[in-house]
Amino acid sequence: MKDGSAVADIGPVINWIGLWTIVRREWSRLMRVPVQAFIAPWISALLFIFIFGFVVGGRIALIGGHHYLEFVLPGILMLNIVNAAFLQSSSQIYFSRFLRYVEESLVSPLSYAEMIAGVLSVVIVRSVITAIGILIIASLFGVTHIQSVWEFLYWVVSVSVVFGLLGIIIGLWANNFEQLTILNVFFITPLSFVGGVFNTVSMLPKWMQWVAYANPFFYFINGLRHAMIGFTEGSEWLGVGVTLALAVVMSVTVWRLFSIGYGLRE
Template sequence: MSEQGANSQMGYQNALGERRFGRVNWLGLQTLAQREITRFLVVWTQTLLAPLVTAALFLLIFNLAIGPKRGDVMGVPFLHFLAPGIMMMTVIQNAFANTSSSLVISKVQGNIVDTLMPPLSGLEILLGYLAGAVVRGTMVACGIAVGLAVVLQIVPAHPLIALVFIVLGALFLGGLGIVAGIFANKFDQMAAITNFIVTPLAFLSGTFYSINALPPVLHALAQVNPVFYLIDGLRFGMIGTSDGAPFVGMAICAGASFAICLLAWAMLRGGYRLKA
């Protein structure tokens, strides 16, 4: 190899190393984020339409079963109290599904190497996956919000606060989905994580009730569940009422999201259960 060719090769390797470990690889990050967003847009009837139908069925069933008998909750009609909880539950379930399914499918099909081989750092891979989770969660939330405005005439009392909690919810469960997707090597392992961790977090967090009505022990347990603060904060943003202080809940949710994303970053950076 000539001296000029060697210098060119060395310059390329230095630029590649700087691109990977120094400056952000914007092209790679954009490509990964676009891939994750395109994944769910291609099958929008399953990833966007189906959650809207499920949320509508939840509201319909609760209204038919106990709505007229329940009366007001925290000074608002029961369906108005219930709607933000259903919205957040749908957001976090879809954010979790987006990141976890992407990783598990890639591992099962053996093409996870397509994500690991390009010059992307652990942080860039993390942000790419989270972009898909946040976009999907936000789109689902917007669809439900439009339905609530048309059917129940619920207009967000504090739209900016509602949006912040929606993004925090997508980040938290999107990060948790990455951790679960890295840990799980088979679909049944992912199903176990969903059934025994994600679903209880969503259902036992004030989605269908005020935690002030719980016995002291269950009330204390609910207060250590980050999903409770997500639902409570979104409830404040949507209807202006909540069990706790929304800005305290926002700080707790931000801390929980940062912690789980930090764990996901460490696992991606180290290649835990990803590299043979």
């Protein structure tokens, strides 16, 4: 017979192998749908770059001394990072609930923090791979500039984390496929499009400019644009503050949802 007090010392403080297993497992699931996960966003980015940047953009004047294609690329990149992050975590959580294999992690010695960290690790990997693919495509058009690698990495990772966390919340909440897509259709896509992907704030009518500044997507796109071509229309530091605040608020929310078992435990 094993005594409980003896058993208590067996486990490590952080279950690194368990955390790595979450990553391995989800990577395996992702590799079952590579077209959906990577090829689709790359083709979509290629079309955006070609049509909006190359064909239409060739007839648009320089913006802040940059060709339209250079201006629009960070927005296209951010659009795809946001989508990759959100879709990754929301589908990971939702399908594990739908097929009930989330119970495998619920009965194992994984802490909530490890489960969340595991999900976010895959989110970041998927976002970074998506971003690298788009940069390679953009390099074919000669527009891949990164002025500050650290700033670039900050925006890719922090925005991935924010939307990865948002995806977890939706994945826990959704009870059908329809609900899983609601946020993307009514919130993420519209806000990202009006957040300055294709235009500067100054191109908007005066009465709409305050809407752009109140839109968090503007700060994500503006931050990435500054990291890539040095062009900015707002404070990058305000953008850093917005992403950090969102990441903290959503981390606490997600941790709380896990700890009360929302959408996970009966």
